[in-house]
Amino acid sequence: MKAEIITIGDEILIGQTIDSNSAWLGENLGLIGVRVSRIVTISDDEEEIRSALNESFSRVDLVLMTGGLGPTQDDITKKTLAGYFNSEFYFNEEVAAEIKAYFNSIGREPLEVNLKQAELPVKCTTILNTRGTASGMWFENDGKVLMSMPGVPYEMKGLMKDEVFKKIQTTFKTPAVYNRTILTIGVGESSIAAQLEQWETKLRDEGLGLAYLPSAGMVRLRVSGVGEDMVSIKKRVDQKITEALAVIGEISYGFDADSLAEIVGKLLKENNQTLSLAESCTGGYISHLITSVAGSSEFYDGSVVTYSYDTKKNWVGVSPESLAKYGAVSKSVVEEMALGVKEKFNTDYGISASGIAGPGGATEDKPVGTVWVGIATPSGVTSHLFTFGKHRLRNIIMTSNAALNILRKELLN
Structure with missing residues (x-):
């Protein structure tokens, strides 16, 4: 209709x-x-x-x-x-x-x-x-x-x-409709479509629908069925969801209205572990996502927005030598930020982010969209380099999602 x-x-x-x-x-x-x-x-x-x-x-x-x-x-x-x-x-x-x-x-x-x-x-x-x-x-x-x-x-x-x-x-008297959406992060729409090509062909041959819904660093896969019998449609759609998950693996983080912050919060609570944040280029946006989750006080202790060199040195203990030698957007600095905020708040995990959101601030070897994310865990510290685009707000959102996804995978593994 x-x-x-x-x-x-x-x-x-x-x-x-x-x-x-x-x-x-x-x-x-x-x-x-x-x-x-x-x-x-x-x-x-x-x-x-x-x-x-x-x-x-x-x-x-x-x-x-x-x-x-x-x-x-x-x-x-x-x-x-x-x-x-x-x-x-x-x-x-x-x-x-x-x-x-x-x-x-x-x-x-x-x-x-x-x-x-x-x-x-x-x-x-x-x-x-x-x-x-x-x-x-x-x-x-x-x-x-x-x-x-x-x-x-x-x-x-x-x-x-x-x-x-x-x-x-x-x-x-509208027909029965059942939709279920797989939420993915970190892999583009075309790459996912290539992985799921055979599965998608079979799904469409069986009369079900599939929509790819991309956003900043994420892709939603909505599988839908229409018919007279809701029980039968639901069974068919859920079976296809199970088959897709077996192909795409850990890039899937949830379903339907789940948020990445909710998933991370659930994992932290299940593990009885805590989180703190040191944000530079994201300016508190990761903290906003975390505190949007009801009950986040059970796992989230706090954050610092270390936007300048001085706040990085004074609030989370980044060494002046690292800043002088490597710059704020670097592996060394985000790792020191992550370790520093973890120690400052005495949490199990510390996440840090520093990057060039744009439109200014770029150098020849660090274009707009260059971002480093650090994570300090109970067993050590690592960092990840990303190259996003040239749109400031989109870079902030993608950095925040990437940081939460790094933490999600760490908690799962």
């Missing part, structure tokens, strides 16, 4: 806001057997809205619309949809009570303009919004369905999870 998404908002068209809603909807609709075939962004204009609806309904039976439902005069979607479906308005007392409860929860009284959000088209099924004031509106006409929702991502996702996904499945 196919659907289309219409996003409304001048702020999206002029680049003030990024449309993250459509990406989330596309991914999650796919999980219930609905394929998004088109995404359109339009302005807050009555004719644009009517035209977009006519075009979408000429192709599909389900349209999801986000945005334009605020209480201000520039948000005209609700009025336009009422006209489109030839509907009068009525005052929904249940929605009004929900709006009052919402404002009371944040210590405020609703204004008259807020309570006008309870005025809704008679011909829609109201989907209560417990996270804001703009209700969702489900319209049905001649086998066609429009679901209109607020553009605030938190509110839209809540409506979809609470009611709309189930309502779509009931209304359209």
